[in-house]
Amino acid sequence: MLIETITGRVRQYLLGAEQEFVFKHIDSIDLPRIDKIDLYIHIPFCKNVCPYCPYNKVKYDKKLINPYVNAMLNEIEQYYERLGKIEISSIYIGGGTPTNLIDELAVILRKIRECFILTGDIAIETNPDDINEEVINKLKRYGVTLLSLGVQSFNDKCLTFLGRSYEANILPQAATLALSSHFESVNFDLMFALPGQNISDVINDLRKSFSLGVGQVTLYPLFTFPYSAAGKYLKLKKIKMPGIFARRKMYRAIHQFCLDNGFQRVSVWGFKKGDAPRYSSVTRGCYIGLGAGAGSFVSNAFYFNTFSIEKYIETLSSGKLPVALKMDVGKKLSRYYWLYWRLYDTYIPKKHFKELFGEEDNKIYRLLWLFKVLGLCREETNQFSLTERGAFWLHLMQNYFVLNYINKVWSVAMREAWPDRIKI
Numbered sequence: 001m002l003i004e005t006i007t008g009r010v011r012q013y014l015l016g017a018e019q020e021f022v023f024k025h026i027d028s029i030d031l032p033r034i035d036k037i038d039l040y041i042h043i044p045f046c047k048n049v050c051p052y053c054p055y056n057k058v059k060y061d062k063k064l065i066n067p068y069v070n071a072m073l074n075e076i077e078q079y080y081e082r083l084g085k086i087e088i089s090s091i092y093i094g095g096g097t098p099t100n101l102i103d104e105l106a107v108i109l110r111k112i113r114e115c116f117i118l119t120g121d122i123a124i125e126t127n128p129d130d131i132n133e134e135v136i137n138k139l140k141r142y143g144v145t146l147l148s149l150g151v152q153s154f155n156d157k158c159l160t161f162l163g164r165s166y167e168a169n170i171l172p173q174a175a176t177l178a179l180s181s182h183f184e185s186v187n188f189d190l191m192f193a194l195p196g197q198n199i200s201d202v203i204n205d206l207r208k209s210f211s212l213g214v215g216q217v218t219l220y221p222l223f224t225f226p227y228s229a230a231g232k233y234l235k236l237k238k239i240k241m242p243g244i245f246a247r248r249k250m251y252r253a254i255h256q257f258c259l260d261n262g263f264q265r266v267s268v269w270g271f272k273k274g275d276a277p278r279y280s281s282v283t284r285g286c287y288i289g290l291g292a293g294a295g296s297f298v299s300n301a302f303y304f305n306t307f308s309i310e311k312y313i314e315t316l317s318s319g320k321l322p323v324a325l326k327m328d329v330g331k332k333l334s335r336y337y338w339l340y341w342r343l344y345d346t347y348i349p350k351k352h353f354k355e356l357f358g359e360e361d362n363k364i365y366r367l368l369w370l371f372k373v374l375g376l377c378r379e380e381t382n383q384f385s386l387t388e389r390g391a392f393w394l395h396l397m398q399n400y401f402v403l404n405y406i407n408k409v410w411s412v413a414m415r416e417a418w419p420d421r422i423k424i
């Protein structure tokens, strides 16, 4: 509650009253003339649906797969008609579990290559349950360069709590296969701050990951979205989530263990070792999202496609784009959007910061000064860097940001295919 009040106040202080935080119903997207853009592809199917999961997904249903893929091919075609054969600087394939549609991904990627000029990386999320030689070979053939494996934990107690479909004993083989297949970068997703999990459990997960030779780990604290089955379950059973001091201790131990093992912090949640490119689980610049519930950020506005798989298919088959919601992003907010991702990266390059904010936005300089006084960030020659303390508090703010804002939009959008208006 305190953090919620703080985030709300900070938002009001920095952005004033003129920026509305409202997603409104729309049925078209404003596309500027652009030379290049990133793509996000959403595959909303999972063979096992985990109770804690907030993402837009349904249980894998063979009947839906062909219509969904055909709808996506149509969506690609429609963007091609509007944008022409522009450059695609990267593709991120998330879900759901994209590797559940391993053969269909070939068709989708072929279509993108036919319509556009793909110049950058292809990153994909995978589930350990899906990893075998055949799947890995296909991903390599498709040109996937960055891979993330949703390990979550090497501890059966935690995997059971999370309702994962596999036991820890399958993980070394899946991980070794992924790690030995010469992707440019492999990341493991791990989860912490689970009820009943202690510091040594988390450190053990890190120790196992490092001993397998992974170059990057991303540790997500469990978010309990009220609308997810786990959110309801925890409420019903009154299971207590770890409190703020327990989280603080856990985060400090994670940070220290990663540094001791030669890993550097690359985001509030991510640690990386060596020179391999960073696997990034979020799209930051301008991007177009394809698929049910996919988000886009283009022409100074955020958009969401309809979350309903049925309506997504139906709308595309009638020749229209399935966009459902739009929030305009004013000049001020777009600067803060940039800053939000720099904080997520845990450093702010001074040059770009000054170009964007100039000298006149005193509020932001006062806030940075406060961050420094509180020991949350330090000033270096070319950048401001978050300290370990700063990264923890920021992680907490982002946790609440995600819970409060994303939860509001996603929970309505999952209930209604075409919401009229969502105020956040």
Ligand SMILES: C[S@@+](CC[C@H](N)C(=O)[O-])C[C@H]1O[C@@H](n2cnc3c(N)ncnc32)[C@H](O)[C@@H]1O
Residues within 6 Å of the ligand: 052, 053, 054, 055, 094, 095, 096, 097, 125, 126, 127, 128, 149, 150, 151, 152, 189, 190, 191, 220, 221, 222, 223, 224, 225
């Ligand atoms: C779409 S999933 C990744 C691929 C695959 N579906 C899987 O679960 O292994 C994205 C990642 O988000 C994280 N995640 C999912 N639900 C979460 C939650 N409620 N709180 C925190 N992290 C979560 C997990 O670490 C997961 O690997």
Ligand code: SF4
Residues within 6 Å of the ligand: 045, 046, 048, 049, 050, 053, 054, 055, 057, 095, 096, 097, 127, 150
């Ligand atoms: S966490 Fe991953 S596998 Fe589990 S339901 Fe969500 S998207 Fe599917």
